Amino acid sequence: MKKTLLIIGLVAVGLFMVYNNRSTADLILYSGRSKALVDPIIERFEQETGLRVEVRYGGTTQLAVALMEEGVRTPADVFWAQDAGALGALSQSGMFRTLPDDIIQMVPYRYASAQNLWVATSGRARVMAYSTTRVNPENLPSSIFDLTNDRWAGRIAWAPTNGSFQAFVSAMLQEYGPQTTREWLEGVKNNGAKNYANNNAILQGIASGETDLGITNHYYLLRSRVGDPRFPVENAFFRDGDIGNMINIAGVGITTASQRTEAAETFIRFLLHEETQRWFTEETFEYATAGLSGTEIRTAYELSPEIDLGSLDNLQETLNLLREAGLL
Amino acid sequence: MIPALLVATGVLIPLLYLAIRAAEADWAVSADLIFRYRNLILLKNTVMLTAGVLITTTLIAAPLAWLTVRTDIAGKKVLTLLSVLPLAIPGYILAYALLGFGGANGTASLLLGIEIPRLSGFWGSLVAISLYTYPYMYLNLRSGLLGLDPSVEEAARSLGMSSAGVYRRIVLPQLRPAFLAGVLIIGLYVLGDFGAVSLMRFETFSYALFLQYSASYDRIYAAWLALMLLSITATILFAEYRLLRGKLFHRAGTGTARNIRISKLRWKVYPAYAGVALLMFCAIVIPVGTILYWMGRSLDSSIWNGLTNVLAMSVSASAPAAILTAMLAVPLAYISVRFPSPVSRGLERIAYFGYATPPLALALAFVFFSLNSFPILYQTMTLLVLAYSLHFLAEAIGPVRSALYQASPRIEEAARSLGHPPFQAFLNSTFPLLKNGIIAGAALVFLSCMKELPITFLLSPVGFETLALNVWSFSNEAMFAEAAPFALTILIFSSIFMGILFSREWSRT
Numbered sequence: 001m002k003k004t005l006l007i008i009g010l011v012a013v014g015l016f017m018v019y020n021n022r023s024t025a026d027l028i029l030y031s032g033r034s035k036a037l038v039d040p041i042i043e044r045f046e047q048e049t050g051l052r053v054e055v056r057y058g059g060t061t062q063l064a065v066a067l068m069e070e071g072v073r074t075p076a077d078v079f080w081a082q083d084a085g086a087l088g089a090l091s092q093s094g095m096f097r098t099l100p101d102d103i104i105q106m107v108p109y110r111y112a113s114a115q116n117l118w119v120a121t122s123g124r125a126r127v128m129a130y131s132t133t134r135v136n137p138e139n140l141p142s143s144i145f146d147l148t149n150d151r152w153a154g155r156i157a158w159a160p161t162n163g164s165f166q167a168f169v170s171a172m173l174q175e176y177g178p179q180t181t182r183e184w185l186e187g188v189k190n191n192g193a194k195n196y197a198n199n200n201a202i203l204q205g206i207a208s209g210e211t212d213l214g215i216t217n218h219y220y221l222l223r224s225r226v227g228d229p230r231f232p233v234e235n236a237f238f239r240d241g242d243i244g245n246m247i248n249i250a251g252v253g254i255t256t257a258s259q260r261t262e263a264a265e266t267f268i269r270f271l272l273h274e275e276t277q278r279w280f281t282e283e284t285f286e287y288a289t290a291g292l293s294g295t296e297i298r299t300a301y302e303l304s305p306e307i308d309l310g311s312l313d314n315l316q317e318t319l320n321l322l323r324e325a326g327l328l
Numbered sequence: 329m330i331p332a333l334l335v336a337t338g339v340l341i342p343l344l345y346l347a348i349r350a351a352e353a354d355w356a357v358s359a360d361l362i363f364r365y366r367n368l369i370l371l372k373n374t375v376m377l378t379a380g381v382l383i384t385t386t387l388i389a390a391p392l393a394w395l396t397v398r399t400d401i402a403g404k405k406v407l408t409l410l411s412v413l414p415l416a417i418p419g420y421i422l423a424y425a426l427l428g429f430g431g432a433n434g435t436a437s438l439l440l441g442i443e444i445p446r447l448s449g450f451w452g453s454l455v456a457i458s459l460y461t462y463p464y465m466y467l468n469l470r471s472g473l474l475g476l477d478p479s480v481e482e483a484a485r486s487l488g489m490s491s492a493g494v495y496r497r498i499v500l501p502q503l504r505p506a507f508l509a510g511v512l513i514i515g516l517y518v519l520g521d522f523g524a525v526s527l528m529r530f531e532t533f534s535y536a537l538f539l540q541y542s543a544s545y546d547r548i549y550a551a552w553l554a555l556m557l558l559s560i561t562a563t564i565l566f567a568e569y570r571l572l573r574g575k576l577f578h579r580a581g582t583g584t585a586r587n588i589r590i591s592k593l594r595w596k597v598y599p600a601y602a603g604v605a606l607l608m609f610c611a612i613v614i615p616v617g618t619i620l621y622w623m624g625r626s627l628d629s630s631i632w633n634g635l636t637n638v639l640a641m642s643v644s645a646s647a648p649a650a651i652l653t654a655m656l657a658v659p660l661a662y663i664s665v666r667f668p669s670p671v672s673r674g675l676e677r678i679a680y681f682g683y684a685t686p687p688l689a690l691a692l693a694f695v696f697f698s699l700n701s702f703p704i705l706y707q708t709m710t711l712l713v714l715a716y717s718l719h720f721l722a723e724a725i726g727p728v729r730s731a732l733y734q735a736s737p738r739i740e741e742a743a744r745s746l747g748h749p750p751f752q753a754f755l756n757s758t759f760p761l762l763k764n765g766i767i768a769g770a771a772l773v774f775l776s777c778m779k780e781l782p783i784t785f786l787l788s789p790v791g792f793e794t795l796a797l798n799v800w801s802f803s804n805e806a807m808f809a810e811a812a813p814f815a816l817t818i819l820i821f822s823s824i825f826m827g828i829l830f831s832r833e834w835s836r837t
Contacts, residue, residue: 028790034801035793036810057793057801058785061542062688066786068547069692073699075707075790089545161529197427315543328529 025054027263030067030076032060032086033250037284045270051263060086067255068093077258078267080121082250083167084309087118091310096253100265106272106290108301111249113310120249120309121271122286125218125300126168127235128244129203134212140236144215144244148187156193157202157214160327164199164217164248170318171246171307178321185325195327200224206233215244218300222285237303247304249289331659332675338718339682343558345693346685349551358552366536367556374532374560377453377525378518384458385514386507388607389465395600397473399591407604408470409823409830412463414611415772416822418779418796421815422611423456423527424803425618439621452528459611461517465510467768468726472506473499475734505733508568509726515564516684516722519557523781533557534686541688554689561684565677619815622808639817642794645709645784646777649716654770656717657724658762662754665732676725683722690719691786712787716777723776724769731765732758771829775822 031038035057042053056063056076064086067074079095081087090096096117103119104112111120130140141147147156159165173181194211196202202214203224224231238244252271254264270276272290280286287297322328350358395401396408414422429436430446447455476499484498485491522534529535533553540550593600657679664676682690694715698706705711735758743753779796788794795814802811 025790034804034807035798036802036807054791056785056788056790057797059542059804061545062782062785064545065541065547065688065692066695068545069695070699073703073706086545313545319539319543 024052026051027053027078027260027267028076029053029055029078029080029267030063031055031057031080032063032082033080038080040283041271041276041279044276045267049266049270051266053267064090067095070257071095072257074255074257076255077260077264078252078254080250080252081118083163083312084120084249084251085167085170085312085315087113087251087253088310088313090253091115091117092313095255097256097258097261099254099268103265103268103272106269108289108292110306110309111251111289113253114308118251118253118310119268119272120251120289122277122280122284123247123249123289123300124164124286125237125304126164126215126244126246126248127218127237129206129214129216129221129233129235131206131209131212132232132234134209137234137236140213142239143242144238145184147193147213147215148184148191150191152191152213154192155212156188156191157196157205157211158188158193159196159198159202159216160322162198165215166315166318166322167248167312168215168243168246169322170312170315171305172243173318173321174307174311175243175305178317182321182325185321185327189325189327203231203233207231218287219285237300240303241305242303243305245300245304246307247287247300249309250286331656332663332672335656335660335718335721336675336678338714339678339721341697341718342685342690342693343681345696346551346554346558346689348696349547350555353548353552358549362552362556370531370533370536371560373450373530374519374534374557377450377457377530377532378515380450380454381457381461381518382511382515384454385462385465385510388458388462389469389510391600392462392466392604392607393469393473395604397470399593399600401593401597401600405830409827410604410608410612411466412826413823414460415463415775416778416819416826417460417612417615418799418815418818419456419460419521420523420527420781420803421619421799422460422615423452423524425615426452426456426459427527428618429614439617448528449530453525453530453532455610456524456528457518457521461514462611464513464517464723464726464772465507467772468506468510468513468730469503471727471730471764471768472503475730476502504571506730508571509730512564512568512680513683513723513726516561516680519561519564520684520686522686522688533560537686538688547692550689554686557686558681558684561681565680569673569677616819619812619819623812623816635813635817638793638795638798638814639821641792642778642796642818643821645712645716645788645792645794646774648709649713649720649777650770650774652713653717653721653724653773654728654766656721657728657769658759658766660721661725661729661732662758665729666737676729679721679725682718683720685719687719687780687782688786691715691783694783694787707787707789709789709792712784712789712792715783715787716773716780719780719783720773720776723772724766727765727768727772728762729765731762735761767829771826774825778818778822 029042035055038055038057042055045051046053058066060082063079064081067076067079067090070076079090091113098116099112099119101116104116107119111123112118128140130137139151141149141152146152169181169185172184194205196205196214199216199220202211202216203220205211206214218235221231221233221235224233252268254261254268258264274291277288277290281288281294281297287300288294292298292301319328392411396404396411401407426447430444436442436444480502481494481498484494489497520534522538525532525535526538533556537550537553537557540546540553660676660679663672685693694711695706698711737758739757739761740753743757744750748756778794781796781800784794784797795818798814799811799818802808802814
């Protein structure tokens with residue numbers, strides 16, 4: 001009996017040693033972006049630079065909260081967030097160090113933090129998706145505030161639980177205040193807007209004839225078209241600078257605790273490099289933030305309103321508004 | 329006693345952490361947060377959902393346990409396996425599948441041509457959670473029924489008691505520990521779960537907590553919500569303690585149990601089959617069908633790449649966690665059953681706190697704790713396994729405790745009187761009798777670890793990935809076709825695992 005216990009003990013200790021093999025990476029990345037969107041880039045980066053990257057995947061908010069908990073002891077060098085709000089929250093709690101000027105200057109000023117703490121790697125625009133069979137593009141609303149108009153009664157789709165939609169409502173709240181935002185939410189709701197679970201469902205709904213117009217992110221249509229080039233839906237922007245054309249971003253920052261800032265900066269430059277940026281536009285159908293090549297991207301950028309993305313870090317008021325309007 | 333104290337300390341870490349964070353609050357703001365009207369609604373919703381799930385799972389599990397243990401229904405083994413299969417289905421998959429099943433654009437109308445109303449809110453949460461938690465109740469009641477000594481019932485009958493009387497006065501009271509173990513596990517699960525409630529959008533404490541973290545990156549008021557949640561847990565634990573006090577269930581004499589009396593179903597077998605079929609349709613066919621449907625939409629063979637590697641990683645964390653948890657459960661259950669005192673009972677109850685602590689809060693607590701006291705452990709497999717064990721300990725305690733209640737202490741006393749030292753006496757006499765309970769406990773923990781998300785996200789070593797993590801990551805991007813193989817692997821692997829467990833049990837009888 002004692003022998004067995006001894007053997008079990010030894011095996012346990014042995015396993016413990018093998019088990020807790022420490023990481024030997026040159027760079028540790030916390031990624032709130034999904035593996036599917038990040039893995040191919042990491043592979044290319046490792047090949048080109050010979051640096052080894054290890055990634056911790058998770059939800060953007062979960063990782064952001066974990067980073068705050070880790071504080072100066074975080075093993076992470078770089079955090080890649082799926083939305084600007086998380087970057088803003090981490091900047092406020094002093095988790096990010098200042099990025100070198102050359103990195104900040106690679107993107108338009110709107111796509112970097114005002115304190116040079118983070119930089120956007122790709123963008124996504126809010127658009128209206130409409131049915132090409134039931135809507136004449138000439139009659140499309142020119143502002144998102146026109147969605148309360150009778151003409152669109154019972155023809156609008158939205159996804160109130162979706163993160164991108166909520167970020168947009170936060171932006172509206174920031175620009176126009178609670179009164180206008182509440183009126184808009186209630187107006188669209190009373191106009192018979194249909195609630196969908198997510199952006200994909202909105203597009204399916206438009207295609208299948210359930211609804212005519214939906215407010216969504218621009219790339220869902222492009223992703224749907226990959227499987228079905230004749231998908232009967234088209235994207236359109238509201239008028240120049242309308243809040244409905246808001247662009248949200250995914251972005252990165254380097255942690256204050258990082259000892260490997262050089263590798264981290266190399267990584268960020270790689271993300272903003274022309275080829276990687278092209279990969280974002282071609283593979284994930286997002287917008288490039290550095291270089292801004294391509295007319296489509298330029299148009300989206302010029303049409304979008306100027307918003308301080310980093311200050312969208314508190315959704316509490318947005319959620320309260322949505323709840324009061326009976327949308328959550 | 330020492331292992332029990334260690335476990336208790338481990339489980340108390342999250343509580344300590346939450347208290348520290350909560351104390352950082354600005355008192356004016358936190359008073360506002362604690363005493364606002366909305367918390368009453370949250371409380372009402374939480375209590376309603378918990379009660380609803382407990383009633384529903386009992387209504388599903390009790391007949392099912394009786395059918396598969398005490399009747400002559402054909403195909404008992406298959407039925408037993410099918411009954412526990414929902415344990416292998418991650419809760420968020422089931423919730424996704426149920427959400428997508430109804431409605432104008434749902435899978436029901438697309439595939440079957442029938443339009444049923446969309447499930448969401450209270451009813452959606454109730455159905456989803458009940459469907460994947462009823463196996464806990466079923467397993468407890470089943471092992472309770474199997475462990476009953478029919479000679480007691482026979483004695484009652486021979487003294488002139490009616491069949492109904494036997495059930496009411498003999499069978500049901502003896503099933504009480506098993507039933508309460510099920511109630512405890514499911515009740516506490518409902519309190520801490522936010523997967524289903526957030527998808528179904530039903531506002532309970534755990535959902536509000538999740539929103540607090542995710543909508544405002546706030547850890548302080550989230551800690552307050554978590555502490556409120558844990559005070560509900562404490563209430564439930566206290567109630568359960570009162571209900572089980574001073575009960576003895578083991579056989580007084582020696583000897584083996586008699587064979588179980590089997591009821592003949594005759595024509596009633598048809599409604600029984602129909603009921604089981606309906607249950608299986610909702611709990612298994614809908615989620616599995618949804619996964620297969622996702623896969624069918626994109627037949628790309630490259631999605632299978634790297635799957636075995638990820639499977640190996642999943643198992644490398646879940647299996648040690650399952651074994652460790654079962655080993656920790658034995659001393660805790662042992663002292664509370666054999667040396668019942670407020671202290672030993674209290675120690676065992678503490679384990680349940682770990683289970684009811686919302687996983688995200690628990691994971692953050694371990695981040696905080698390990699960085700501040702054992703930085704060398706941070707983001708190691710050891711810490712991940714420890715966190716799993718402390719979180720899922722309650723799942724293993726139930727079966728072990730039930731087995732202990734039915735194992736007479738006389739045998740162990742005899743072994744000691746024959747000169748064996750206490751620990752060896754325990755190993756040679758009681759431990760073999762606990763084997764089934766221990767294996768069942770380890771199995772439950774293993775299945776839970778395979779599906780776990782928030783703890784894995786925050787505590788695993790960098791670069792570590794599990795099947796569940798991949799399912800979540802892909803389905804989050806609406807890349808369901810890519811998520812499907814991982815979900816399917818969890819399902820297949822977990823079912824094979826359960827099949828092996830049950831075949832062990834059957835080969836011995």
